[in-house]
Amino acid sequence: MTTRFSRLVTAALAPILVTGSLALSPIAGALDLDGYLGLPLTNRLSNVEGGGVHSALPYDLPTLERLVGEARESGLPASTYSALLLQYRLVQSTEQAGIDLESWDPFEGFAANRSNMIKSYRYYQDFQLSHRELQWAGMGGQVGGDFGGGIADIEWVTQMYDTPGLQQAARDIINHVETAFGPEAVAQLPGGLSVLADHAGDITTEDLYWFVTQVVIMQKAIYSDLMPMHYVYANEGLPGLEEMHRAGIFGDDIMDAWRDVASGDPDRIAHGNMTLLNREQGWVVSQMWDDVRGYKDGLGESFTYMMTLAGSPSVAGVPALRDYKPVTLQGTLPDGRGATLHTPLPSWDWSVYEQRWEYVTTQLLPRYRDEVEHNWPALKAKLQVPYEQQFEAARATSRIPQILGDVVHATYVTIP
Template structure:
């Protein structure tokens, strides 16, 4: 810029001057963390207003909507202009959401534009691990972000499940599901018919459909989990990334835009309180949001899909779950199967080494997470913070590998075929 031009600020209105400063500042900040200065040219924001995201449920490739860029530099420039022009936040809600999502994806090491859960696990393997490692990063950097730490630590068992399910491309995991189904089926066949009829539908379906599960079934189920993982990321990462980079004002803007509802806003107030009670309430509220708002419908669709296979595979993963948070119990320990009914004219109790719920179902899933996982993590970070942070500091791939169910499959199949009892009630 020449000296003569630099000396003429008065020819610009104060509003235009402020817009230029903010656009330059936000654009520069985004470029500092973005792909290339060449992509950070000033853009208008009008085309980014009043967008109802077409991919809000994260079931397609890319970001929230194809009309929105995925480059955080471009998004940041447009967002700065909208703010300077005092556009109501609710009108640029999708732009704001996508901006923080894009920054989070970049920090995670994910190419938002090409992220496609429908491409299967092979195309998303590295991404799966990075998602959960990123959650752990949030709490390592800000101790008050307990939900993120819990998600990162619990994610090790879910990521291990992804890797285990990928064995469906060989005979290994298909054989493992067959072995579980056969073990349960053998135990069921040994029961009197009236006693077997007392068993929940999921157990009987595992016994009948489990041995016939195919690699294509496992691929389908894995794709459903990939979609839900991405959906949770779409919801949780923008607010956490915003808080990490810009603090409470960024959360307030997300709330003003309608990106956060009253429950999420209450969770953040708990975090802002700086109290143990506030953090605990925030963790519970965010877990409730994740399970009962974000992926509840997708779990329902998964459970009802593929002619009963959805329920079988969701029950298999419930049975095989090995929680990775110290102090968290497995589903079969929290809620062991025990049913009472008439057998041969008398009342009997049938007990089995299986969980009495399927975590594809909303109520039981929340009872398990809210009643066991959330309190266990709260105890861990409160009573043994050094242990919690040591686990969060482990390379995620190494921590996840310890949770692989295939390492436990022979013993698990053996245990599921034994431990059944049928006793007469007094």
């Protein structure tokens, strides 16, 4: 009797065997597996609820290992147990990172998830320290702490928005531009600045909590997608990743990326890591950032622009987000002369995928690669700093009013 036919017979006899004295543990195990086949990845990006990829799946690692083993032995296509397989890999990675997946709920906000965030990024950096080719993990750990430490603490963010100087500083910048070039020039300023000037006083604590929670959801979404792959690569190599590929957990592009990462060739390694990074910024969080920016008819743009003002990756040689592509406006002075206004405000918004990806590929990626290939001792020392210290060193969010105030003084006009 074939394995597949045996499973059909088992399913047909289930009512008898479960209720009668002939119920045997091997058959019960097979029935257990049947209940986990074909499950959809309803919570794959952690944006539905806390926990794993589907609420029906177990969290006990020995149980998951047994079920996945049965699924493999059954001869069924890997795609029929993709949710079970991803849950298994996710639990393996979270246990190794010291995180309890079942209780990991990003909807509880930053304070409840602070420890998990720090453990996550420590885990990222540990992959880089043990595998020089895992550059996405190293850069993700370093930059993740920069952003997490800078914007995720609801108490600091609330304090910032309660500061009257924030809205006034944004208004001062706009008034400065209007005085120099007129109202037409104001329309060329970043939309997030105008939202801050007009509506910062309307932002509630609930709005801020929602924003911070979205950031926490994104952080877990990125972990849930990419860390199981890293765990498998480090512990089982390409064969383990090929099973995930056959299961449909990721496509050909990501499988090829992992082959590049494992190749030993510096250019292929860099390309593979770039593909993983594009998956993170494109496939995983792109729509989430769009949703944040569009929150309450555009009020969310004040949050995303604020983040662009505050963000300052600690990768050596990488400019702060606000220093990349600053605003320059062409206009006409009251006396008719043409002039250019220069102001140290970012002309872009981190939440816009195309703008974010340009910054990543022209600034972050090449400079981080250079650190790995040419300045490894310094990078290694930086990554070995206790993550709590790295996290706290990134707290720049409360300085936003000061940053905006400095912009007014640093704005100037040049005349050809």
